[in-house]
Amino acid sequence: MKDQFIATVSHELRTPLTSIKGSLGLLSGGAAGPLPSKAQALLSTAERNAQRLFALINDLLDMEKLVAGKMPMNLRVQPVAPLLDEIIESMWGYSAQHQVAIQMPDDWPSALINVDAPRLAQALTNLLSNAIKFSPQGEAVEVRVKTYADTIEISVCDHGPGIDPIFRAHLFQRFSQADGSDTRKLPGTGLGLAISQEICKQMGGEVGYRDAVGGGADFFIVLPREA
Ligand SMILES: Nc1ncnc2c1ncn2[C@@H]1O[C@H](COP(=O)(O)OP(=O)(O)OP(=O)(O)O)[C@@H](O)[C@H]1O
Ligand SMILES: [Mg+2]
Incomplete structure (x- = not known):
């Protein structure tokens, strides 16, 4: 029950986070024009932390799959x-x-x-x-x-x-x-x-x-x- 809850929540978190990461990447890559250096610094903090959150969500999903025996293993x-x-x-x-x-x-x-x-x-x-x-x-x-x-x-x-x-x-x-x-x-x-x-x-x-x-x-x- 708890594992299923974690899996569902993690999965639901991943979709909006993917979009957040994508937008931050575009902004820092200059897609909306050049940014002042202070804004660039704040953006890198946001990007780094979005990446950490993404890694955590992937770990939670991996753990759930492994415990449920649902992780495909191509030996x-x-x-x-x-x-x-x-x-x-x-x-x-x-x-x-x-x-x-x-x-x-x-x-x-x-x-x-x-x-x-x-x-x-x-x-x-x-x-x-x-x-x-x-x-x-x-x-x-x-x-x-x-x-x-x-x-x-x-x-x-x-x-x-x-x-x-x-x-x-x-x-x-x-x-x-x-x-x-x-x-x-x-x-x-x-x-x-x-x-x-x-x-x-x-x-x-x-x-x-x-x-x-x-x-x-x-x-x-x-x-x-x-x-
Ligand atoms: N090489 C190491 N030297 C000292 N302590 C370690 C080492 N590897 C693991 N540990 C201890 O074991 C704990 C659990 O390690 P684990 O890799 O599972 O988690 P983490 O590194 O804290 O976080 P995560 O791997 O999820 O990012 C660590 O927080 C640390 O206390
Ligand atoms: Mg570790």
Whole structure:
């Protein structure tokens, strides 16, 4: 009942918001003529926040679909390496903005996995964005891959504050955040890890957590390996 309510409301919010975003984009692109710089600054704030709201609504809808088992999964057996390259490349802008480097090995191990590529990207992007968001400026986030006989592990390790042992039990629950206060410094809704976990489970794997060696968080995705 609650999930259905969230899904319906989210869906109804998305249509007007799409139009708001479109109009703001047109205005800031000069469609209604040049704007004074103060107006341009206010518009960028509006655009940025419309984008955040849009991302939140999409997360709510994704979560509802995943929980209801209605998220389509187009599984395909494919090599892991190009997937990782593409996902990491898509994070360069975000990592540069936060001044946090993404480190990775020169070569990925050759292994095949049976996944829905955009969904794996969504799951791993969530882990990467957390690692970057919680890293102190100037620190690096490391992506590693380990292969075993039947599984493959993709890990994202950071040198931020790590996860308090008391919070660990709630880590993958929807809307759970170590700092759930309104005055929280970092943006987010607490849906990222719940979505990543659900996506990975539906691909026959899971997301896990361990403390990083030397302090920080180490989140990993384990997936069945095809070859
Ligand atoms: N790498 C990390 N380092 C420290 N804390 C983390 C890390 N990743 C997750 N957390 C903690 O787990 C909480 C839940 O993470 P999750 O990704 O689900 O939500 P979020 O990042 O707060 O919001 P969203 O992903 O929905 O934008 C975070 O708010 C934070 O308290
Ligand atoms: Mg997150």
